[in-house]
Structures are given as C-alpha cells and as structure tokens.
Amino acid sequence: MPQLPGRRCVSPLVSLTGASASLGTQEVLSGVDLRIDRGEIVTIVGPNGSGKSTLMRVIIGAVPLRQGRLEHAPGLRIGYVPQKLHIDPTLPMTVRRFLSLPRRVSDAAATEALTHAGGAGLAGRQMSDLSGGQFQRVLLARALLNRPDLLILDEATQGLDQPGSAAFYRLIEQLRTELGCGVLMVSHELHVVMAASDRVICLNHHVCCEGAPEHVASAPEYRALFGTGTQGALALYRHQHDHHHDEGCSHGDHDHAHDHDHDAEAPTTHSHEAR
C-alpha cells in the first residue's frame, strides 16, 4: 500500500513542460504541461482527434516535440498496452510463445506477469482463441514483463463490455497498489474510467482542465466537450480514497496522499460526493 508524501517533494516519473507537437502541418499539441508521479492513476480524456494518442507517443519518445521539454526519471521503465494488436488468426501461437516475442522470457517471469494481469492459466491457450478480455490481459502481462515504473494504456478496454471494462480498471488499480507503478491511460469510457482514476486531464490539443474526477466532471470546459452525463454514473462506483487533492482546475499543482483499501470483488463506487 503506497503512502506517498506530498507530491511536490517527489520527483515525477514523467514531466512535460510547454510541450507542443505537430503531425504533418497540423499542430496537434500546444503548450501541454503534465506530470505523472509514482503510484497515481492519471487518465486523459478528450474528443476524437484531440491529441490523446499523440500525447502518449510523445511520452514514449515516438513523436518529437516541436517546443517544450520532456523529462523522464532516470532509468524509467515504461510498459505500454496498445489499443489493439492484430495477430494473424491462421498463425498458431500460444500465449506463452507470444510473451517471449521479441525477447525470450523465463517460464517463471511469464507466469508471474500473467498472474499479475489476471490471466493465470492462459499460458497454453492459442492467442486466436482468447476472448477480448483475456486478450487484453495478455497484452497487459506483456507490458508487465518489463517491470514498468510507468504503465501506459491507450484505450486498452476498447471492445469490452462495461462490466469487463470495470473489472479491467479494478485490476489496474490493484496493480498500481501491488507494484507501486504510475499509470497513464486514455479512454473514451468516461464513467468507468473517471471512477478508476486519481486525476483526470481533459485534453483538446491543450489541457482544458485537470483535477480529481468529480472536479473535472463538473468543470465548464469538460461539460462543453462531453455534457453532464458522467456525474450520475460516477456515483455508481465506489473507490475508497483518502485524498487530499488540490481541487483547483489547474495544471500540476496537486497535493496527493493515498490510503487505498480496495476490495477487488466489490463494485467500484466513488466515495467523493458528486457535485
């Protein structure tokens, strides 16, 4: 159970300062400030084409910055779970073999990663026979092989039904607690993901607003993009937190302390009062 000191005292896993990036002639990100600390779950929400995937790709170093600064903690290990991965269904490949691509890993490491990802027992299965939820767990296991300090998930629950997504995000919370990693994710499933996050960043090429989920859900910038539908749904999920958030809709100035006590089987409800 991570007890984090005030976040201003902790050096971030990743920080972006005044980050701008272009794809072709289009400026996709403009003046983005962001920091992610060990042990926190940060979710990026935003409309289609608002730059969310580009922001992930900037953070993993796949898209260069036109302006601004990207800093990684020394020796930072990143585990990346892509939106989806196409594997030729005619190609026989077990989960165990998939986990050894491109680099061979030991049976013990593969079993440990699968167990952490909620996929114990899948090693001998064919990749082509997995359900959507099992497939995502295998992709998660592959990201965990690297023992990441930061786990990045880009719409990792696309195609799962709502209970499947909720279960996946509960697993992510559990992993954050067990492994103490930071988590950065992108999702369109606003109500599920808002409830599973410590901090939400609303992106529309720039950071529109940022803060605790309830705060962002009631921010005028967020409502202008997504309407008000998320508020009621937030109350459906219980998420036992003892949070000390800076409720300001500001960039990066965010005090953070956790006392997580999760029941993995219980439905997730948010203890914060919806406004």
Ligand SMILES: Nc1ncnc2c1ncn2[C@@H]1O[C@H](COP(=O)(O)OP(=O)(O)OP(=O)(O)O)[C@@H](O)[C@H]1O
């Ligand atoms: N290779 C590229 N060349 C030029 N423009 C691109 C390229 N890839 C993406 N774009 C444009 O950059 C913008 C941001 O794309 P990005 O994929 O980051 O958005 P997103 O918020 O992740 O979208 P979505 O929610 O639809 O996945 C979009 O307008 C997109 O059309």
